Amino acid sequence: MAAVPLSYYLVLSGILFFCGVLGFLIKRNIITIFMSIELMLNGVNLSFVAFAAQWHSLNGQVFVFFVMVVAAAEAAVGLAIIIAVYRTRETLNVDQVNLLKL
């Protein structure tokens, strides 16, 4: 049976992770920065599933579920924080959110 080397999956996961890092660095909109974090989590999930398939163990896939739960909780709290920031500052640009207190 034809197969794909494990390293290809890992390289794809690394590319996704570094795209997320790059978005985190260069984006100025706080929502897009948040989406970059989700992209990084997805890249890590792919490497979990690839290793699970290589070692014939379902533990990696169970870890993916835990990562998803953390991502969902983080998205809920993070978006609530974004809404609270927007109410007080009326901006989504992270360069203008540079004081801890108004």
Next chain:
Amino acid sequence: MFHLILFLFFGAICVAGAVNLLMQSHPINSALSLVVVMGSLAVEYLLLGAEFVAAVQVIVYAGAIMVMFLITIMLLNAGKEERSHGSRVAMLLGVPGVVIGGALIAWTILARSTTDSVSIGALQGDPRGIAKLLFHAFLLPFEVTSVLILIAIMGAVVLVSRPEAVVRSADSSPVRQPEPMIKDRELVAAGKDH
């Protein structure tokens, strides 16, 4: 061969979506390209035999979480992001740094890659096997994550609730303004008459 073609095709879609997320300046376009990334990642999970993870990826990630992002973008009326001095510095330092880091990691993985390969159907990630693990070996982390979700819900509600709205509705009801004004007007009218 077929497996490799499928992997390369959906991997290319995935990377294209991720790069598009970085290129777009409007957050709604970024969100939609993130949906593309998640959908093609679900296909990659299917290629690895993780059926249940692929289904959950589509339902939870591409469904629930992305809808939450889209609703936030809509609610806050997020427009084009404006460039500033900080973004230019981040672009100048970040892009080469990230490219170097990514190339280093890819080179390390490829240089040490063994002949290990993953084929379709090597591991069946069916719900039964996952449930066995989740409810036996990982029972305590499973319960802890339920507490985490509960705390996250309460935190989100507390963060977006407005304390000043409650105060405004509380102090508006007992005060009766119109009556003294009417009395004043009557007094003025009485003064005019005399």
